[in-house]
Amino acid sequence: MGTEDMQGTLPDQLKNLAPLYRKGEGILPQKGVPFVFDHRAMQEYPHIGIFGGSGSGKSFGMRVILEELMEKRIPTLIFDPHYEMSFNTPFEGMGEEAAKKYASNTEILTVGRETGVNFEDLTSDDLASLLKAAGGNFTEGMDNALKAIHRPKDSFISFSQKLDYCIRLAEKEEETRAEIRKNYGENSSFEKMIDNMARQAGHPSSLRGISWRLHRLNREGIFQKDISAILNALLRRRLTVIRGPIWLLTVFSAYLIRKLYGMRRDYIDALQRGEPPADKFPPFVIVTDEAHNFARKGTEFVSPARNIFREVAQEGRKYGVFLILATQRPALLDETITAQLNTKIIFRTVRASDIDVIREETDISGEEAGRLPYLPSGTAFVSSAIVGRTVSVRIRCARTQAPRSLNPFAELDRDFGGTDAEFFKVISEFLPLHFGQITLILSEIENALDRTVTVDEVQASLESLAAEGKLEKSEGPFGPTYQAVNE
Ligand SMILES: Nc1ncnc2c1ncn2[C@@H]1O[C@H](COP(=O)(O)OP(=O)(O)O)[C@@H](O)[C@H]1O
Ligand SMILES: [Mg+2]
Incomplete structure (x- = not known):
C-alpha cells in the first residue's frame, strides 16, 4: 500500500498478480507494487503468525496463503475447526480453473470419520x-x-x-x-x-x-480410524484439511503432529547420518486457526498440543517443518511459540491486551499500533524478519471462497417449508383422501416425491396442512377424510 503511483512503471511480471476485492464493487485490478512473500525464505525465517480480531480478514488471508502453497504443491496440514477450508468454489467473478485445480489437490478428512488415532x-x-x-x-x-x-x-x-x-x-x-x-x-x-x-x-x-x-x-x-489417509495425502503433496470439533482437534493434533514430525525427523536424521532411511517423509507446513486453543499460554490449562507446537516452533526449521498460526487472541498464545513466529501478519485488533503483545513481539511503531483498531478488513501490517521492517499490505482477492452458507431463513423455506409445499402438490392429486387409503397410494407418493415416506409421515403432513387451513378435514366413524378447501 502507498505504492499506487508506481503502478505505471511496474515490470510486466509484477502486474496483475494481486487483484483486489471490495464488497459491493467486486474484483478490482491490482494497485501499486505487490508485496510478494518468498516462501523459500521460510528456510531461514520459518514460521508465520496471523493475528487479528473477528472479521478482520484472517480466514480470508489464510485462504490466500493456502492457495499459494497449493500452487507450489507444498504438502500442508491444516486444522479446520470452522469447516470453512474447502477450495472448490470459485470466488464470485473469478474464473473456475483455480478452484478446479485446488479441489483436486485438497484432501478433506474428518476426525472420527476418515481419520483417527491408532x-x-x-x-x-x-x-x-x-x-x-x-x-x-x-x-x-x-x-x-x-x-x-x-x-x-x-x-x-x-x-x-x-x-x-x-x-x-x-x-x-x-x-x-x-x-x-x-x-x-x-x-x-x-x-x-x-x-x-x-x-x-x-x-x-x-x-x-x-x-x-x-x-x-x-x-x-x-x-x-488411523492416520494413513493423512500420510498418503501429504506424500502426494496435497493440502490436507483435518476437520472436527475444536476440542477433538486440539487432542488429535497433539498426537498427529508428534507422529508426523517424528517421521520427518527420523528421515532427515537417518539421511544425515548416512544411513538408509526407513521411510521417506516430505517437508510440510502446519496451519491452524484458533491457535491459542492448540497452544495456550500459562499453567492453569495445559493444551495437549502445546509441547509439540513448541518443539516445532523451536526446531522445525532444521527439518523443514513450518508453522502458520492464526489467532484472534495473541495474548493467549504460548509466548515461546509467539517469539518464534518470524513473520507476523497483523490485522485489525481492538483489545488492548492483544495490542500490547503485538507491540512487544513486533517492530511496529506506536503510530502503527494506534491504527490497529481501525484497519479495514483485509488490510494488515506485515512485520517480518525477512523484510526487516513493517510494511502495510492489502491482501489480494482469493481465487476461491468457502461454500456459501445459506441464510438460515432462506434455508427454512427451501429445506423445511418446501417439503410441505411439494407434498401438498403431490397429495392434491389424490383428494379427497380417507385416512385408510394412505397405504394404497403410498408408493405413488414416494415416486412423486422421489423419497421414501411412511404412513405416519403422510398423516402428519396431512394434519399440518389441515391445521394451516390448506386442507379441509372431516372426522368420520372410520377416521378422518382430507379434502381440498372449498370442494
Ligand atoms: N483481503 C480482503 N479483501 C477484501 N475483503 C476482505 C479481505 N479479507 C476479508 N475481507 C472481508 O471481511 C470479511 C471477514 O473476513 P474473515 O477472513 O472471515 O475474518 P476473520 O477470519 O478474521 O474473522 C470477509 O468475508 C470479506 O468480506
Ligand atoms: Mg475466521
Whole structure:
C-alpha cells in the first residue's frame, strides 16, 4: 500500500498478480507494487503468525496463503475447526480453473470419520493427554490409575476391559472375581494382574473418571480410524484439511503432529547420518486457526498440543517443518511459540491486551499500533524478519471462497417449508383422501416425491396442512377424510 503511483512503471511480471476485492464493487485490478512473500525464505525465517480480531480478514488471508502453497504443491496440514477450508468454489467473478485445480489437490478428512488415532500406538502419556482433553478436570489420581493399567501395545479393547474389571472389582468383588475365574480359570495370571492393577490404581472414582473420558472419545469414532489417509495425502503433496470439533482437534493434533514430525525427523536424521532411511517423509507446513486453543499460554490449562507446537516452533526449521498460526487472541498464545513466529501478519485488533503483545513481539511503531483498531478488513501490517521492517499490505482477492452458507431463513423455506409445499402438490392429486387409503397410494407418493415416506409421515403432513387451513378435514366413524378447501 502507498505504492499506487508506481503502478505505471511496474515490470510486466509484477502486474496483475494481486487483484483486489471490495464488497459491493467486486474484483478490482491490482494497485501499486505487490508485496510478494518468498516462501523459500521460510528456510531461514520459518514460521508465520496471523493475528487479528473477528472479521478482520484472517480466514480470508489464510485462504490466500493456502492457495499459494497449493500452487507450489507444498504438502500442508491444516486444522479446520470452522469447516470453512474447502477450495472448490470459485470466488464470485473469478474464473473456475483455480478452484478446479485446488479441489483436486485438497484432501478433506474428518476426525472420527476418515481419520483417527491408532490406539495400539499410544504411549501412556499420549493417552493421558487425549483423556485430559476429553473434558473435565483430569486429576493426578486419574493419571496414576491410567499408568497403573495402560501398557504399551494395548488395544482399545484390552485397555477398556482391564479398566472395566478394575472398576467392577472395587464395586462387586465376588461377582467380578467369579466372572474372571470363569473366563480365565482359577489362579490365572490375568486375575493376579487385575488385582495388582486395581491395587495400584487407587480409588475407583479415578477409574470411572478415566472410563467416561475414554468412552466419550470412543463415541467420536476417534479410535476406529488411523492416520494413513493423512500420510498418503501429504506424500502426494496435497493440502490436507483435518476437520472436527475444536476440542477433538486440539487432542488429535497433539498426537498427529508428534507422529508426523517424528517421521520427518527420523528421515532427515537417518539421511544425515548416512544411513538408509526407513521411510521417506516430505517437508510440510502446519496451519491452524484458533491457535491459542492448540497452544495456550500459562499453567492453569495445559493444551495437549502445546509441547509439540513448541518443539516445532523451536526446531522445525532444521527439518523443514513450518508453522502458520492464526489467532484472534495473541495474548493467549504460548509466548515461546509467539517469539518464534518470524513473520507476523497483523490485522485489525481492538483489545488492548492483544495490542500490547503485538507491540512487544513486533517492530511496529506506536503510530502503527494506534491504527490497529481501525484497519479495514483485509488490510494488515506485515512485520517480518525477512523484510526487516513493517510494511502495510492489502491482501489480494482469493481465487476461491468457502461454500456459501445459506441464510438460515432462506434455508427454512427451501429445506423445511418446501417439503410441505411439494407434498401438498403431490397429495392434491389424490383428494379427497380417507385416512385408510394412505397405504394404497403410498408408493405413488414416494415416486412423486422421489423419497421414501411412511404412513405416519403422510398423516402428519396431512394434519399440518389441515391445521394451516390448506386442507379441509372431516372426522368420520372410520377416521378422518382430507379434502381440498372449498370442494
Ligand atoms: N483481503 C480482503 N479483501 C477484501 N475483503 C476482505 C479481505 N479479507 C476479508 N475481507 C472481508 O471481511 C470479511 C471477514 O473476513 P474473515 O477472513 O472471515 O475474518 P476473520 O477470519 O478474521 O474473522 C470477509 O468475508 C470479506 O468480506
Ligand atoms: Mg475466521
